[in-house]
Amino acid sequence: MKIFNKEDKTFNNIQDRALAQWLDEMEKHEDIAVRGGVKLARDYVEFLKAEINRLKEENQTKNEYLKKLRSKG
Secondary structure, eight states, rough: EEEEEEEHHHHHHHHHHHHHHHHHHTOSOOHHHEEEHHHHHHHHHHHHHHHHHHHHHHHHHHHHHHHHHHHHH
């Protein structure tokens, strides 16, 4: 969501903190399989964030290219 041309990241920040808190709690779980899955979950979330950023950049590049094509035509 953008407010006055500035992206509002409040929801994403709350969501990130809640996930981090939950994963911190799961690190203390008595089941080793649960504790072991925490690192995998953290790594996967970081991978997804990197992929989102990559796709945003790719989309921005495509939009800039299409804008140039429209202005030439």
